[in-house]
Amino acid sequence: MSASNHLPVPYFELNEKYVIVNQSIIASQSFKRTNSFMELLDVGSTNKVQQYLETRRNGKIEANMSTIHSPFVLFTMHINWVGMSAHVVCIEQDGSLQELIQQVNKQSQRLAKTDFELLEKKEELEDTLDRVKRLSAPFITISAELAYVPFYGELDEYLILMNQGVISSKVHKADYDYLFFDFSGVGSVTEQGLKALLRLVQALQIMGIQIRLIGLKPEHALFLQGNDLKKRAEFNGSLADVLRKHM
Structure with a gap:
């Protein structure tokens, strides 16, 4: 198995017809099964991405993609051509760490309003916040x-x-x-x-x-x-x- 399969972000290797010949495990878990990379794109982004790929330029482009969990997610695609193969890394435009901190903060606020019996759980949550910070x-x-x-x-x-x-x-x-x-x-x-x-x-x-x-x-x-x-x-x-x- 190639090292690229274990990349911590969605990664695709495409041939000259934009058929997916390889992808990371996270990509297979995040998107539906298909041979065509274009089928993963939102309808409004298909022409934009195809025109960019046709230039064979290395660079990045923003496009909306349809994931398993959401039909409309904005990604930045980092594209690098090697011969007739395009290597595409997709970065979702959000911060997973910030989302985690916000979720923990909301949970902390909720627990702060509970009675004394939940004090132990509140302390455990505060320890989690400290660990995230560390x-x-x-x-x-x-x-x-x-x-x-x-x-x-x-x-x-x-x-x-x-x-x-x-x-x-x-x-x-x-x-x-x-x-x-x-x-x-x-x-x-x-x-x-x-x-x-x-x-x-x-x-x-x-x-x-x-x-x-x-x-x-x-x-x-x-x-x-x-x-x-x-x-x-x-x-x-x-x-x-x-x-x-x-x-």
Whole structure:
């Protein structure tokens, strides 16, 4: 199975007739089964996307698509042609992490109005809010070409999953050339966390972003031995080194 099947976003590989020859698992779970990519588009977006694909240009375009859960969802499509094949990454225009926080906040407000018997559940919910905050990876714009994401705490699969929506959304809204992931604030690293980060890096690279890893500690470097991240991303020293080189 190709690594592209495990990308954390909907991904399609199309032939010259826009027939789907490969797609990520998330794409198959999000859209109906069909051979034609055009059948996944809203009627009003079909001509727009087809005309763009016919130019064989690499770039991005907004279009409405019909998902399993909704007939009308706005996506940004990042398109990259390799020979006669088009590689399309679809980013839904919303923030999954922000939705999660809003849902938790609403639940917290509801529990705050209940009686004392629900105090224990309220405390558990507050712990969840704290965990979401701890696992947040802030997206910081350094310049028009450079963005910076420092990780904090344990780098596990949950941290990546909770933040990949925000990172992907921020990236597709700007024309960054480089994205730096900073490990300075990372304690331990899990194998599943590295695999999730690798999938995120692959998706960002399809969108044309060059990835750099900085702030690695000796124990992190040892853990990265044998991981494909070493092939996908470059390694730099520190944020100060980055700023001296790029600013």
